[in-house]
Amino acid sequence: MVELRSTRGCVNTPRILMALEEMGVGYRVEVVPDGTFSTRHGIPGPELLEGKHVLVEVGAILRHVARRYGAGTLWPADLIGQAQVDRWLDFQAVRMARAAAGRDLETLGVLLAVLERHVTAHEWILDRGFTLADLGFVPAMVKRDKFPLASFPAIAAYFDRLGARPSWKNALASTP
Numbered sequence: 001m002v003e004l005r006s007t008r009g010c011v012n013t014p015r016i017l018m019a020l021e022e023m024g025v026g027y028r029v030e031v032v033p034d035g036t037f038s039t040r041h042g043i044p045g046p047e048l049l050e051g052k053h054v055l056v057e058v059g060a061i062l063r064h065v066a067r068r069y070g071a072g073t074l075w076p077a078d079l080i081g082q083a084q085v086d087r088w089l090d091f092q093a094v095r096m097a098r099a100a101a102g103r104d105l106e107t108l109g110v111l112l113a114v115l116e117r118h119v120t121a122h123e124w125i126l127d128r129g130f131t132l133a134d135l136g137f138v139p140a141m142v143k144r145d146k147f148p149l150a151s152f153p154a155i156a157a158y159f160d161r162l163g164a165r166p167s168w169k170n171a172l173a174s175t176p
Contacts, residue, residue: 001026006046012058014171015138021167023069031176066132088133120154
């Protein structure tokens, strides 16, 4: 069993819980006061406790739990599959998130067009099925009202598929 420590309303917590739910990993969520992680780690949180080990940074936590508990499923066994997961996680976390945060609508439009073409041809980001790469797009799914999805119907349908997974519903129910 792992322990996830989070503040109320943390935007990263549902993504980690969804990963744990997908893999059937037992977990416990502990709510801590706002500012705990910024003071301790210089980031907003959350943190994963696994035995005596403490992990921070959402990407590191997701990769760790996928490697440890989801090898061959959420985390592909082959190096090319792992590189593809990394590619799409970076695409979302670095490219899309920065363009959206900076309100760079031109770049965001180009990136959304790339994603639209990809999810038009694929049910999930990787051909092998649902993986950690898909969990990278949970923040965008949550903020879908900020994106011009009327122009990107395949992305809207992809977000619908993400949100329909039982692991998403369970993760939301467990999020403080």
